[in-house]
Amino acid sequence: MKPTISVVLLATLCAQLNAADWLQFRGPGGTGISPEANLPVELDAKSVTWKVALTGRGLSSPVIVGDKIFVTACSSTEQDRLHVLCFSAKTGAKLWERQFWATGRTMAHPKTSVAANTPCSDDKRVFCLFSSNDLLCLDLDGNVLWLRGLGRDYPNASNSLGMAASPIVVGDTLVVPVENDSESFSAGIDVATGANRWKRDRPKLACWATPVLVPDAKSGQPLVVLQSGPGLSVVDARTGREAWYFTDGASTMSSSVFAGGVLYVPSKGMAAMKPGAVGVHPETVWHNNQLSPATASPVVLGDKLFTLNSAGILSAADIKDGKRLWQLRTTGPHSATPVGFGKHLYLVNEKGLVQVVDTSAPEGAVVSTLDLKDTIIGTPSIAGGAVFIRSDKALVKLGGS
Template identity: 30%
Template sequence: MKTVISFLFLLTTPSFALAQSDWSQFRGPGSRGVAEATQIPDRWSATENVAWKRDIPGRGWSSPVVWNDHVFLTTVINTGTTEEAKKGLYFGGNRPAPPDSIHRWMVICLDLKSGEIRWERQVHEGKPKSAIHVKSSFASETPVTDGERVYCCFGSVGIFCFDLEGNELWRHDLEPLPTRYGWGNAASPVLHQGKLYYCNDNDQASYLLALDARSGKELWRTPRDEESNWATPFVWENDLRTELVTPGSEAVRSYDLDGKELWSLRGMSSITIATPYAANGLLYITSGYVGDQERPIYAIKPGASGDISLQDEATTNDFIAWSLPQAAPYNPSTLVSEDRLFVLYDRGLVACYNAKTGGEFFDQKRLPRGRAFTSSPWAMDGKIFCLNEDGITFVLKDSDEFELLHTNQLAEDDMGMSTPAIAGERLLIRTSSRIYCIGDRE
């Protein structure tokens, strides 16, 4: 998932060519949220164009991921009472003490065609040793799969590896470390060529970790000069090299695949959540805490080294193609479709910029009754989709001009903070209560 709490959380790469029946990580191929699907209905409700739906016990804001006909997701079940999450941005959601009830950490595999449970596995049971914000969950990290194994992370418990039939292959324990205000963890692991990378930015001992994906053996661990962040790293395969980009509030840092720093960029907001991605030969990075003046979007060129931070009032330099100092969203990641960069703001506004130059296509436009957004937007079939916390999806024309086409409402008891997945001709929307599969019934 790469979703976190609202108070706070390639076209140039080979991975974008993955078959669209596979949505193997947070935001899918290239971490971009762009799908080639054309047969998925763009209208739905809690009953209309629903191929199937299944209630999911517990709470988890991780996104579903898909490989062929396997759907993987995580959840944590509180055997006691879970406090109801209030929607929107607000103060007062901190819960610094861990809950005192027994919780069960679960991995679930569903059948993509029917929604039936293929298998479910409990990986841990006990009282939580870390706290979370009232809106967050202990299952906010999205799994990742390579088609042979699925890797599921629970930031205060461990990383767990299963084969596709549900056999546990290995586990790597994670020490519960304090996060800012007790908000908990959310950054998801990423895969590249047999290595699993995980970034744990916290208030005690932040680090970037590489594990052997087959065995779980620790390959290296690099300490990070960061405090708490909630951003999933990104493997950037550009024309010059492959690098691991880790957003942070102190600095964005890029590492080689052995954990050695290549470049850094200072000038982020005080809370960093959004996932980077690449398109049109550029890397897009954002950090937009709503309480800060500095809420930048950066478009980075390949080949940087050292400190590439902007000086004084500059908006470009040798490696920053363009930047916008006050344009970034808070929780959602941005979205590039063709040469358009769409920005979905937490409080129900949308803007669009030229992804190659940073020029404005349209300034912030309000989505009527949009209210609160945490999940990231997605694009398919010439449309942009924005799911809010009330379970309403706003469907926009994928265009240089703002045009709201219609809205889709799920059940009234649904809360939407998880970013959806698109697999073949199916759209998977996870809410606080269930998972919907949008598409034609077979």
């Protein structure tokens, strides 16, 4: 099967039931790119459509299904109270909130928190993972469907710095990365019952990278890229069986991105490869050791790949050969991954400064900024003509009606 057809198949599987939805970390296909066109570019104070306070801290991204926005948060001095909040995307009104007690460890570095992992949705349910390894499944109206305490089940699966990798849903399987220095694993979980379909031991190494999907080079069926320091293990979502692997190292912080039939892996800089299959090794397209992202994950927009280091240098590279085209100094420090649409990227620094970058300008250009004046570590989400940004205290809507 030709790669292009494979990509189409994968795109079909990943297709948002509603194109305006943003169902996981970095949205559609984990790319960080919205298919929408009418998003705010010239930001100013009037761009804030609404702002609502959140019950607790967090850096997970908002997930958006139709008019509903789902956000996780944590509260209490031990961060052991876990919140799932649902707001109206249109008005910001809180529609419901459910609270749970953490069943696993809640220790985390002060920069992060227990509400670090971004939830995901299959358009019917929302799956919320926390750093305590509590995994909660609710329907869109706040009805509890099932609960798991992965820290109860696997008592050494934790990270004293905090966990942050996000789950993704693939068909009827929820893929949950619980990669850490001790009892390290990833699991495929039945979305209907919360039971394990598979559980795969992973390198004993803390890892904060979120899985992405790639098509099997032979069948076009979706495979899950599990990332860790030693490299990649690419597995079947329903069985957890490894189809192919990559052993030349990978980042434990920034996640890979798949776009245009190519997987871009933060690996000793950036490695671009065409995915493999059982018995088919991935095909290296290019490697550039000058493109090293920090915490933020790479993003592909048009014919360029972008990486962002923690100091705020945005690097643009040609996706065909990995050659660096330009660098733009933005205002850092950054933890959030850029998201974008058309030719623009939204960058949000840790102090809450939103910067809109026109990537079509010869050397890239910051075309507008908006200071939200709050700690922002989480990656923005895009839906319904608006950008949703969660700070450590609030949820903000920029643009939209």
